[in-house]
């Protein structure tokens with residue numbers, strides 16, 4: 001048998017740049033109240049959400065991704081041709097094939113970068129980041145673009161009291177590249193498929209096509225069950241990611257959990273006993289839950305407002321439909 005040459009990659013990887021795109025239309029709670037029996041006070045106190053963004057016809061999954069990616073590439077100080085991989089995490093791109101990543105890779109001007117989509121719900125950014133790190137360290141790409149993008153307004157049942165107020169649209173992107181020391185810690189990730197019924201699409205597309213249901217499919221969830229799981233189980237996963245990176249909460253500068261509900265964020269901060277000096281992302285207030293886009297969007301905003309700075313050590317954790325989760329410690333770009 002011939003001996004194969006081993007692949008040669010960079011010793012380590014890190015995030016080099018971040019960019020975000022939020023649709024122009026800002027939707028306050030009052031708009032949600034047109035279709036559900038609720039109140040601004042209830043939505044704010046139960047979820048923390050005040051406004052969210054909804055995309056218009058031009059703000060497609062590809063268009064929002066290209067905007068966010070352009071900013072991330074500029075922030076990283078590289079050119080699009082240097083990108084060897086484009087990973088798009090989304091559950092709201094309505095064309096099964098081809099992967100939207102290929103269109104994005106082309107329109108950005110990459111040189112035929114490897115491009116593919118992944119479906120990992122609200123953990124999608126962490127899943128993509130882990131794949132990107134692997135590609136760079138393994139040597140199959142020098143720079144990889146990881147995009148989390150959603151148009152969840154297309155998958156929201158505005159008459160469902162349990163979800164109508166939760167979701168928003170947007171795209172967040174990061175450029176991951178080679179580094180002389182670790183800038184992305186070990187990922188603690190997994191899935192709990194026995195709980196897959198707790199967040200799901202109401203019915204398959206084919207049921208709608210075949211006239212078995214009148215309503216276009218939407219995302220539905222058992223809010224309390226998901227809430228309990230997030231609060232109890234995800235704090236443990238976050239702690240495991242700190243342990244795996246070999247640091248303690250005292251070493252952290254920033255905490256960027258999935259932006260699903262501000263009460264979940266508060267509870268995790270408490271359970272993890274995060275010290276006062278740790279900046280906590282609360283982008284959910286004005287962005288809602290944008291699933292795979294939520295962590296990079298929150299990261300971009302913290303850096304843009306100066307609440308976090310380049311080189312800070314941040315714990316990121318995403319969790320959602322599947323149920324799936326992914327947590328890791330990163331150095332901010």
Ligand SMILES: CC(C)(COP(=O)(O)OP(=O)(O)OC[C@H]1O[C@@H](n2cnc3c(N)ncnc32)[C@H](O)[C@@H]1OP(=O)(O)O)[C@@H](O)C(=O)NCCC(=O)NCCS
Pocket residue numbers: 036037038039042043046047122161162163165199221222223224226227230260261264289319320321
């Ligand atoms: C959705 C969520 C905000 C609801 O909050 P909650 O405190 O669990 O609310 P509950 O479903 O227990 O309902 C509490 C009460 O409010 C009522 N209620 C439910 N939705 C309401 C709404 N939109 N407006 C006003 N009242 C509402 C319920 O009828 C219930 O009334 P009752 O006590 O008289 O029976 C919360 O469960 C949640 O955020 N879950 C996790 C979401 C999440 O992380 N998803 C991740 C997706 S990746």
